[in-house]
Structures are given as structure tokens and as C-alpha cells.
Amino acid sequence: MSRRTALGPGDDCAILAPSRAPRLFTIDSMVEDVHFRLGWGTPEKLGAKSLAVNLSDIAAMGGRPTACVVNLAVRAGLDMRFFERLYAGMRSLARATKVDIVGGNVTRADKLGITVALLGEVGAAAMRRDSARPGDEIFVTGTLGDSALGLRILAGKLSAPGKTRRALVERHLSPTARLAAGLALARMRPVPTAIDISDGLVQDLGHIAERSEVGAEIDATQIPVSKEYRTVMGDDLSLALGGGEDYELLFCLRPGRSEAELGRRLGVQVRRIGTIVRGRRVLVRNARGRTQPEVAGWDQLRGRL
Amino acid sequence: MSRRTALGPGDDCAILAPSRAPRLFTIDSMVEDVHFRLGWGTPEKLGAKSLAVNLSDIAAMGGRPTACVVNLAVRAGLDMRFFERLYAGMRSLARATKVDIVGGNVTRADKLGITVALLGEVGAAAMRRDSARPGDEIFVTGTLGDSALGLRILAGKLSAPGKTRRALVERHLSPTARLAAGLALARMRPVPTAIDISDGLVQDLGHIAERSEVGAEIDATQIPVSKEYRTVMGDDLSLALGGGEDYELLFCLRPGRSEAELGRRLGVQVRRIGTIVRGRRVLVRNARGRTQPEVAGWDQLRGRL
Numbered sequence: 001m002s003r004r005t006a007l008g009p010g011d012d013c014a015i016l017a018p019s020r021a022p023r024l025f026t027i028d029s030m031v032e033d034v035h036f037r038l039g040w041g042t043p044e045k046l047g048a049k050s051l052a053v054n055l056s057d058i059a060a061m062g063g064r065p066t067a068c069v070v071n072l073a074v075r076a077g078l079d080m081r082f083f084e085r086l087y088a089g090m091r092s093l094a095r096a097t098k099v100d101i102v103g104g105n106v107t108r109a110d111k112l113g114i115t116v117a118l119l120g121e122v123g124a125a126a127m128r129r130d131s132a133r134p135g136d137e138i139f140v141t142g143t144l145g146d147s148a149l150g151l152r153i154l155a156g157k158l159s160a161p162g163k164t165r166r167a168l169v170e171r172h173l174s175p176t177a178r179l180a181a182g183l184a185l186a187r188m189r190p191v192p193t194a195i196d197i198s199d200g201l202v203q204d205l206g207h208i209a210e211r212s213e214v215g216a217e218i219d220a221t222q223i224p225v226s227k228e229y230r231t232v233m234g235d236d237l238s239l240a241l242g243g244g245e246d247y248e249l250l251f252c253l254r255p256g257r258s259e260a261e262l263g264r265r266l267g268v269q270v271r272r273i274g275t276i277v278r279g280r281r282v283l284v285r286n287a288r289g290r291t292q293p294e295v296a297g298w299d300q301l302r303g304r305l
Numbered sequence: 306m307s308r309r310t311a312l313g314p315g316d317d318c319a320i321l322a323p324s325r326a327p328r329l330f331t332i333d334s335m336v337e338d339v340h341f342r343l344g345w346g347t348p349e350k351l352g353a354k355s356l357a358v359n360l361s362d363i364a365a366m367g368g369r370p371t372a373c374v375v376n377l378a379v380r381a382g383l384d385m386r387f388f389e390r391l392y393a394g395m396r397s398l399a400r401a402t403k404v405d406i407v408g409g410n411v412t413r414a415d416k417l418g419i420t421v422a423l424l425g426e427v428g429a430a431a432m433r434r435d436s437a438r439p440g441d442e443i444f445v446t447g448t449l450g451d452s453a454l455g456l457r458i459l460a461g462k463l464s465a466p467g468k469t470r471r472a473l474v475e476r477h478l479s480p481t482a483r484l485a486a487g488l489a490l491a492r493m494r495p496v497p498t499a500i501d502i503s504d505g506l507v508q509d510l511g512h513i514a515e516r517s518e519v520g521a522e523i524d525a526t527q528i529p530v531s532k533e534y535r536t537v538m539g540d541d542l543s544l545a546l547g548g549g550e551d552y553e554l555l556f557c558l559r560p561g562r563s564e565a566e567l568g569r570r571l572g573v574q575v576r577r578i579g580t581i582v583r584g585r586r587v588l589v590r591n592a593r594g595r596t597q598p599e600v601a602g603w604d605q606l607r608g609r610l
Contacts, residue, residue: 013431023321027410035412067330070332071422108336129316170584
């Protein structure tokens with residue numbers, strides 16, 4: 001526990017020291033047979049991922065995570081060793097990202113479920129979804145679609161050669177929240193517009209479009225994909241556009257920043273993929289013209305493993 | 306939303322204004338067929354209760370609740386109207402207790418589950434579980450065992466005449482978090498030791514005993530029960546001692562306070578039920594002597610509806 005935590009687990013509530021910074025607050029959940037199947041990865045990776053998906057929300061606002069509470073829904077058939085390993089994975093990522101796990105609750109259920117509520121702090125200005133303007137350039141960190149491919153491999157819907165398979169599966173099981181990139185972005189002025197890509201590029205860009213009351217045009221040739229993605233998908237960009245669970249940052253800036261400058265600043269590969277325009281629609285431009293993509297993204301209410 | 310909330314739902318995180326007070330942080334969950342069955346009460350009552358069980362944790366620390374995030378695990382077969390009503394019930398209690406619902410997340414699941422993570426603020430000193438000393442007197446608010454009876458009536462394991470039935474069922478479906486009593490208690494010096502009774506009197510007193518490294522002796526003749534409890538249970542105190550989900554406050558004070566004075570101060574009936582002693586055991590004294598009660602309390606991992 002850091003000095004920010006006055007009282008950790010074991011009482012009715014945790015007590016956190018006062019803080020002068022505005023606070024961020026978010027919650028996210030992973031449910032067995034909806035978001036994961038047991039046996040796909042280790043309990044440690046599952047524990048870490050259930051924290052990482054929340055860290056990604058803090059990263060998207062440009063904040064620093066501080067403290068979390070965990071609700072564990074446990075089912076019959078899982079032994080204490082399983083939960084020790086799950087918790088060890090979560091604790092290890094928490095330590096690496098300076099998060100105190102300050103409390104929790106355990107309940108019975110039919111399926112394993114891990115819900116994390118995470119607090120963070122943010123400096124003078126948080127990055128929001130509602131500040132994009134026509135003319136802004138749209139950027140994305142890392143590569144897209146790898147996690148969706150890893151999921152399909154794990155679900156037995158797709159096969160890939162050994163090394164490719166391992167790389168894609170790892171992207172799915174162990175996503176990296178772009179915390180350092182988020183902090184670097186939030187120091188820029190004017191403050192960028194940002195979101196993390198959890199539902200899929202087109203759907204999450206749609207969230208920026210909706211909240212900012214703008215449209216967006218993506219250049220399909222600029223979508224960053226990994227060599228593993230190319231190996232499996234060739235020129236098919238559908239999972240890079242709508243796969244989901246990338247946990248990369250999607251952000252919009254006033255024009256004039258180079259990919260190279262941003263990459264140095266953020267410590268991660270950055271690609272310019274399009275432009276904010278008037279209107280409300282998210283369009284993808286490729287050799288055949290501009291189309292409104294039909295990718296549904298990862299809609300959690302309809303999604304199937 | 307209050308002025309404490311700079312940005313509510315709709316972005317990656319909520320943004321809360323800075324605060325100079327120490328903060329409380331807690332999480333609790335209600336799962337279908339573990340904590341409730343649909344059809345037992347209205348969706349509104351279910352929504353309110355899933356917030357109330359968290360408010361009770363803030364009350365037990367002597368704090369003021371401020372903001373919450375909600376994770377909703379939804380299953381097939383429940384329509385939008387159901388969730389609107391559930392949310393209306395939660396929002397209504399949130400408004401009454403000055404809580405901002407600042408964010409949420411929705412996931413699919415096999416069973417309905419409502420998880421609330423709640424923040425609060427606390428004044429100079431929070432009430433903890435670890436400060437009881439031998440000689441302290443043990444008090445409890447309200448009456449005990451009603452909720453456990455209501456649960457058994459709802460589960461069809463018990464019957465009761467109409468008015469009694471309705472009163473007991475209502476105690477189970479619509480618990481009241483003792484927020485005002487908690488605030489009043491936390492202003493006393495020395496700061497009381499406190500916990501809310503969610504697992505059952507004996508089990509929760511055991512939590513105080515464990516954290517404070519003391520024992521406790523309860524006088525069975527002083528356990529407060531309602532006339533509805535007497536109607537159904539007669540002299541059997543087992544559900545008052547170990548029923549659970551009372552959401553009353555259990556607290557320990559240096560000797561010398563009268564029930565009447567405390568009742569006025571806390572705005573609720575207060576009963577002195579025993580004394581903190583040396584040792585580690587929680588004993589119940591009745592006409593036949595002192596015994597270690599066998600009530601297991603509401604152990605969520607073993608409990609069955």
C-alpha cells in the first residue's frame with residue numbers, strides 16, 4: 001500500500017488520503033464465457049487483464065491510476081489456488097502501475113466474474129471524447145485487430161502457424177494499457193480528444209463522433225496492422241476496423257503533428273489514420289471510394305465467444 | 306449531478322472534483338438466485354437495495370456517500386423496461402442520499418448481477434473495526450432478525466399472517482442504511498468502533514473481535530427484536546443472532562452512555578446488548594449460562610436461498 005491509502009482491506013470501507021487533483025472513476029467487468037473461457041490462459045493473466053481493461057480507461061483520460069476495489073463472483077469447481085494465482089496476477093500489474101488494491105467483496109455465482117472499480121488522478125486537464133473539431137487529425141497507437149484474431153484462435157474459429165498464433169493470442173490475453181502514452185498526450189495543448197479502443201476502431205471513433213457532434217473519415221491504407229495480422233488476414237481489414245479489445249489509444253489533434261514526433265513523445269508507434277469532418281458518420285476511404293463500414297464492433301450485449 | 310461531479314457518465318471515466326476530506330471506497334454486489342430472486346420484489350426495490358447495501362458500509366465508517374459507478378450484468382429475458390425501473394429505484398435512493406451515479410458498465414451474463422462501487426467522505430475520524438477495548442459497551446440500532454425472516458417468507462420456507470408477513474418482507478427488500486446515525490456516532494469522542502450488520506450479529510461482532518483482538522459477551526435478553534419477530538419466532542433468537550442482512554449499526558463505546566441519550570443523538574432506537582471482554586470469543590449469555598453460539602451467519606459462499 002502507498003501513503004495514499006490510510007486503511008486497506010478488512011474494514012467496511014477503505015480510507016484514502018485526501019488529494020488535491022481531480023479524480024477519475026471507472027468500472028469494468030470480465031465474465032466467464034462472455035469475455036473469457038477458463039483454460040484459455042493462466043489465472044494470473046486473467047487477474048491482470050481484469051485490471052488492465054480498467055487501466056486503459058484511465059489512460060484514455062490521460063490520468064494516473066491510484067486505487068481499486070475488486071468484486072469477485074466465484075463459482076463451484078474453482079479452488080483456492082486458482083484465486084491465489086488470479087489475485088497474484090492482478091497484484092503484480094497493480095504494483096507495476098502503482099495501484100493500491102484497497103478492498104474487495106466476494107459473492108457466489110454460476111460463472112466466474114471479476115469486476116474492478118478503479119480510481120485515478122488527472123492533472124490540469126483530462127482528455128475527453130467530446131472535444132474533437134472538423135479538421136482535427138485522427139491518430140492511433142500500436143496495431144489493431146491482433147486481439148480479435150487471438151480471440152478467434154482461442155475460440156477455435158481460426159488457425160495460424162505457431163509463432164503467429166502465440167503472438168496474437170498473447171495480445172488478447174495480456175493487453176497493455178497505454179498509461180505512459182496517455183499521460184504524455186494529456187500534457188499537449190490544446191488537450192487532445194481521446195478514447196481507448198475496446199469496442200473496435202470504427203465503433204469507438206463513433207463514440208467520439210457522437211459526443212463531439214462531428215463525423216470522421218478513415219484512410220483504410222493507413223490502418224496500422226501487425227505482420228501477424230497480415231499473415232492471417234492478408235488485405236482484409238475488418239478485424240482491424242471492428243475487432244475490439246485492442247486497448248490502443250485513439251486520439252484527435254489539431255493538424256500539423258508528425259507521426260514521428262508523436263511516436264517519440266508517446267513512446268509507442270503512432271499512425272495518422274484520418275480526419276475529423278462535419279456531419280455525424282464514420283466513413284472509411286479505400287481504393288473503391290468512401291463507405292460506411294458495416295463492422296458492428298464488439299457489442300458486449302450481442303457478442304458471442 | 307452535484308458540483309462535486311465534473312464529468313458524469315458517457316466518457317471513459319467520470320471526473321470528480323478534488324476534495325479535502327479523506328475518502329471512503331467500497332464495493333458490493335447482488336446476484337440473482339444468490340441474493341435475490343426476480344419476482345420477490347419490484348425492480349425499483351432491487352435497484353435501491355443494491356445501492357443501500359453499499360450505503361450501509363459508508364454509514365458504518367461514519368461517512369457521507371458521494372459518488373458511485375454501477376456494473377450491470379444483464380441476461381436474456383429481461384426487457385428495457387425492467388432496467389429502466391431498476392435504475393429508477395437506484396436513482397431515487399441516490400438522490401435522497403446525495404449520491405451522484407457517475408458511470409457504469411453493462412455486460413452480458415447468465416444471471417442478473419448488480420455491482421456498485423461507492424465513494425464517500427469522512428470527517429476528522431472514521432469509525433473502524435479495530436479500536437474496541439475490554440470494558441467497552443456494545444450497542445446496536447433498530448431490531449435484528451426481521452430481514453432474515455422476510456427472506457425465509459419469500460423463499461417459501463416460513464409463513465406468517467398478512468401484516469406481519471408484509472412488514473418482515475419489506476425489511477428484507479428495502480433495508481435502510483443508517484447514514485444519519487453513523488454520522489452522529491462518528492462525531493463522538495473517543496471515536497466509536499463500528500460495523501454494519503450484514504452477515505449477522507454474532508458474525509459481525511466476531512469481525513470486530515478479530516480486528517480489535519478482543520472477545521465479546523452478549524446478553525441474550527437485551528437483543529432487540531420487533532413484535533413481528535416475536536409473533537413468528539417467539540423466544541427463539543437464532544435469526545436475531547445470526548440471520549444477516551439487518552444493515553443495522555453495531556458499535557462499541559467506553560462505558561457510561563445511556564440507551565436514551567444515544568437514541569436521541571442517533572435518531573433511532575439503540576439497545577445495549579453486551580460488553581467487550583478479554584479473549585477472542587463471542588459468547589452469548591442467557592438463563593442457562595454462557596455459550597458460544599453456533600449460528601453460522603450469512604456466509605455468502607455457503608448460503609443458499
